[in-house]
Amino acid sequence: MLQIMVDIDSDVPLFTQLTDQIKSAIASDTLLPGAKLPSIRQLANDLDLNNKTVAKAYRLLERDAVIQSKGYRGTFVHPDAKQNCGQDINDWISAEVQKLVGVLREGGATDSEIRIAFTNAMNK
Amino acid sequence: MYLLLLIQCALLSWYLPSLLHKRMRRVITEYPPSDFPLLYPKEEHEYHTFHAKFLLMNRIMFVVGIAVVIGLMVWGINVMQEHWMMLPWGMFMVQMIPIMVVEASEFNHLKALREKNKSPIRVAGMQSRGIKDLVAPGLFIGWIASFVGAIVVVAWTDNFEFAFLGDAFSTVLIVVVMNILGYLYLRWLLSGKRLDPYQDPEDKLRYSKAVTKSLMFLSIAVSVFMAVTRVLDVNEAQYLQPVLMTFYCQIIAYGSITTTLKGVKLEDINFDVYRQSSQGY
Numbered sequence: 001m002l003q004i005m006v007d008i009d010s011d012v013p014l015f016t017q018l019t020d021q022i023k024s025a026i027a028s029d030t031l032l033p034g035a036k037l038p039s040i041r042q043l044a045n046d047l048d049l050n051n052k053t054v055a056k057a058y059r060l061l062e063r064d065a066v067i068q069s070k071g072y073r074g075t076f077v078h079p080d081a082k083q084n085c086g087q088d089i090n091d092w093i094s095a096e097v098q099k100l101v102g103v104l105r106e107g108g109a110t111d112s113e114i115r116i117a118f119t120n121a122m123n124k
Numbered sequence: 125m126y127l128l129l130l131i132q133c134a135l136l137s138w139y140l141p142s143l144l145h146k147r148m149r150r151v152i153t154e155y156p157p158s159d160f161p162l163l164y165p166k167e168e169h170e171y172h173t174f175h176a177k178f179l180l181m182n183r184i185m186f187v188v189g190i191a192v193v194i195g196l197m198v199w200g201i202n203v204m205q206e207h208w209m210m211l212p213w214g215m216f217m218v219q220m221i222p223i224m225v226v227e228a229s230e231f232n233h234l235k236a237l238r239e240k241n242k243s244p245i246r247v248a249g250m251q252s253r254g255i256k257d258l259v260a261p262g263l264f265i266g267w268i269a270s271f272v273g274a275i276v277v278v279a280w281t282d283n284f285e286f287a288f289l290g291d292a293f294s295t296v297l298i299v300v301v302m303n304i305l306g307y308l309y310l311r312w313l314l315s316g317k318r319l320d321p322y323q324d325p326e327d328k329l330r331y332s333k334a335v336t337k338s339l340m341f342l343s344i345a346v347s348v349f350m351a352v353t354r355v356l357d358v359n360e361a362q363y364l365q366p367v368l369m370t371f372y373c374q375i376i377a378y379g380s381i382t383t384t385l386k387g388v389k390l391e392d393i394n395f396d397v398y399r400q401s402s403q404g405y
Contacts, residue, residue: 002250003325009244025250036252042315046248046325074252 002030006047014049018057023066023085026077033082037067037075064089125203126193128370132212133189135374136219140381141182144226147385148175155395162322163398165236174229181222189215204363212370220377234319241321249325253314258329258336267340274299274347281358292354299350306343310336324394334387338380345376 002025006017025031037058038046044054058075061067065084069075078084104114152171157164164171192215196203203211251257256264275296282292314332323331349372356364 001326001329003247004250005245005247007244008246022250031250036254036257038248038250038252039254039315042253043248043250045315045317046328047246048318048321049246074254 004043004047006049014053015057015060018043018054019060022057022061026066026081026085029082031077031081033077033079035077037077039074125366125370126197128367129193129196129203129212129215130190132215132370132374133186133193133219136216136377137182137186137189140377141179141222143381143385144223145175145179145182147390148178150390154390155398160395160398161400162237162240163395165233165240178222178226181225185219185222189219203366209362209365209369212366212373216373216377223381231319238319238321243321247325249329251325251329253329253332255310255314255336258314258333259340263337263340267343270344270347271299271303274351277351278354281354291357295350295354299347302346303343306339306346310339322397324397327388327393330392331388334384337387338383341379341383342376345372345379 004018004021006014008014010017012020022031022037037043040051040054040058043049044051047054058067058069062069062075064087065078066081067075068078101114104117105111109117148171152168152175155163157168202208278292278295278299279286282290286293286296313335320328349368352368353365356362356368
């Protein structure tokens with residue numbers, strides 16, 4: 001049985017510890033597509049964590065199509081999980097932002113103007 | 125009937141407590157506090173005293189129970205009447221007191237373990253523990269069927285009229301309430317707060333399976349018992365109710381205790397998590 005271990009004293013956020021371990025278990029075929037995962041409540045209570053922490057980890061994994069929720073039947077490993085867990089959305093975000101910043105600088109925008117524009121965009 | 129009551133005394137106050145006592149002694153002998161300190165938050169002598177008191181309480185219950193049954197025989201009291209139906213139940217409730225004390229002390233023990241656990245490392249198994257994941261489909265279907273069946277049978281005895289607070293209504297209410305309470309307790313055990321902070325996830329899964337199976341049998345027994353009692357009632361066979369009651373008490377006690385003991389064998393439990401060097405779960 002796959003076991004998840006979290007260190008509550010670690011600097012790595014708890015939800016990241018969870019998502020990383022689930023992704024690496026899928027990548028190493030320890031968790032196979034279609035496998036049923038524990039409910040949010042069960043995992044949170046077993047790890048003595050807040051339900052919201054586990055829910056956040058599951059939500060991020062679902063967004064990345066690594067797991068899928070099937071209502072009352074529970075949460076399962078996504079059929080394409082192995083391909084999808086290799087993609088890191090943070091890397092993609094960094095690359096896209098770098099591209100955009102490059103374009104704006106070429107257009108003559110200063111760094112402070114870019115920062116203000118980003119802040120305004122994020123606050124909308 | 126007297127023989128059945130004597131068997132009830134022997135089973136509930138001698139045989140089953142002896143099984144539990146033997147198991148408690150085996151744990152502390154084979155996995156002593158010196159090697160497995162995390163398993164024993166209290167002083168060792170307190171466990172020995174508790175085990176001795178448990179056995180003594182049951183032996184006293186056994187002697188008193190036998191004396192009561194012999195007294196009934198000597199005085200020639202006919203216990204095969206409806207109003208004696210509660211005798212086996214009353215005996216059962218008293219006989220279960222020491223086992224309830226063990227259950228309560230187990231919760232205290234686990235609470236002490238949690239309070240002593242300062243490890244920042246926490247481990248969980250990634251296996252779902254839904255009710256349907258833990259028991260055979262046949263048992264699950266049997267549980268639902270016995271619940272629905274009991275309601276239908278009881279309703280049938282009342283020509284499906286269900287007079288408010290009538291006998292049939294009360295019987296169905298008991299079946300529904302008992303099954304709901306059983307289900308809620310099971311859900312709390314399966315996905316509620318972690319009780320033992322060190323328990324290996326594999327052991328937790330094994331324990332969950334055993335308890336689920338045990339509670340399913342218990343719920344089926346309640347439904348069947350209530351339906352049969354009602355059928356005896358309407359067929360004016362109330363004199364059989366004390367016999368049914370003692371059978372019921374013995375079956376639920378034997379079934380629930382042995383299912384759990386057999387489902388979680390000591391040899392299968394990972395006791396290494398209770399060693400001092402354990403990183404803690």
